[in-house]
Amino acid sequence: MPPPDRPLRRMGFLTIGLFDPADPRGGHEATLDLIALGEELGFDSAWLRHRHLQHGISSPVAVLAAASQRTRRIALGTAVTPLAWENPLRLAEDLATVDVLSGGRLNPGVSVGPPMRWDVVKDALYPATADVEDFSYERVRRLVDHVRGVPVTDAPVTVGAEEFSDRVQPHSPGLADRLWYGGGSMRSARWAGENGLNLLTSSVITLGPDDPVDFAQVQAAQVRAFRDAHPAGPAARVSQGLVVIPTDSATPDQRERYTAYAAGRLPRTRAPQGPAGLLFAPDLVGTSEELAAQLHAHAGFREVDEVAFALPFTFEHADYVQILTDMATRLGPALGWSPAS
Template sequence: MPTPDRPLRSLGFLTIGLFDEHDPAGGHEATLRLIELGEQLGFDSAWLRHRHLQYGISSPLTVLAAATQRTRRIALGTAVTPLGWENPLRYAEDLATVDVLSGGRLNPGVSVGVPVHFEDVKDALYPDTADREDFGYTRVQRLIDLLAGRPASSFQGTEGIEAYSDHVQPHVPGLAARVWYGGGSLRSMRWAGEHGLNLLTSSVVRAEEGTDFAANQLALIRTFRAAHPDGEKARVSHGLVVIPTDSATPEQRAKYHAYAASRYERTRTPQGPNRMLFAPDLVGTSEQLAEQLYAHAAFREVDEVAIPLPFTFAPEDYVQILTDLATRLGPLLGWRPAE
């Protein structure tokens, strides 16, 4: 097996927390148990993804607030929050509150862009300001400024028996430095790097450097770090769907391979008007997966990963996958579980 340039320092996982429409409590509880298991297995981070108006977690921060009371060590993140659905001031207050509850373990991941199906949802989301909302980078900058303690109000002081602050409370020094940006274009990478953010890459990128996924992802990482004040030390988290089969049952193996095969066709050519490239899902033994990852040009550039769990699997599948990731694949990549 090839030797990596540097061992994997941080291993995390990501889920959208699917639930049955008729039993949402059961699905949310299963997600919380998965985060607890991740901590027990020594994972460094657990991430939740938004699913607005779908049967997945619509309020990751609320779920993470609950997770702060059931875990003590594992970092908790959003990957990613589409800020087009959020008011930066209110969201900054929520982030700071959950970070306080976690003891400083929160990693906010954000993205920009017009909300999905905006024409269908705009009358409920922004009934009075839909034509004036800015869904670009300035929305991220507003959030960062507010987390950093920049004034949110021109008033501070005491009014009657109530005291007012001019900036977000609770204020958490250092939280702004833990903001991650999720994007898939070279333009986004330059902006995120110039503004000193951390970078979340995923299994979807824009085809701007030919049609090879790894080459495009590598270009994103290098563009980001070239623009970042920390250069090569700028934090980048890699994310590909990786499914180890070491302890899987024959039925699980068949399911995993069928899942990857059903999604393979979309990885052959860029998709849609934005020419989005999808990475193939990787399924196999940990030894096979380690070789594939070490051969991946973009993977060799990072020492942090957040592996997305397939969205439609059963809880027992997630237990098997997380256990194999932590006990078999992770160590083959040079990673060691947290104490």
């Protein structure tokens, strides 16, 4: 196998944290166990995805607070928090609190735009202000300012016997440098770069009118545009989040299920989907040697040195243990990665 263009420097994983609605604690505990396993295996990061009004983790920040007390090293991230569901000031307080508790390990990833199923949820979310809520990049700017400690009020800091701060508390220095924007379009990639954020890419992108129907090539172009716009240039951080499933130690039943899972999702990768023109990346399934060859040939992967491989959402806990173990012991080293001590 030819050497990679650049060794993989950081490897993480992303999970949705599914649970049985009749036993939600069991699913949440299983997610915490996976994060602890990830640290034991040497992963650099573990990421949680929001799922509102579904049977997946709806409050990743709360779960990561728990994870921060069961781990000591692994970075903890959200990929991503849809800001349309959040008040930026209140979210900044929660993020800073968890960052303090974790010893500076939190990596919040965010995105903007109206909530999914907006017509169904808007009256519950914003019963009086739905028509005037701003779901643009300005919502991210507000969060960034709050995390950086920009004053939120010029009111007196002492009222009677009580003292008040003019900025979000607690303030966690360094957290602003670990804010990520989850972008899948050229516009989002450039905006994240111009505003000095880190960039989370995933297995879905938005095609522009002149883009080829080639996921890897378009994603690579977005990463280059992000770095061209970023003050840090080539050193700006980008993490890729493809679905990658190693089968080295999988049982015959697991390999069969993994292959069927990827095959069932393959048709959506052949053409843009929906009015937004979304293009999905194929899920990669195979031995670590096979996966490393595919990733080294992937134009988007060749632009990054950090990944947060996405775990399939519907597998069993034992499947995740096998997949993470193969990633850490076989796939990662084949990509030039070394586990953290």
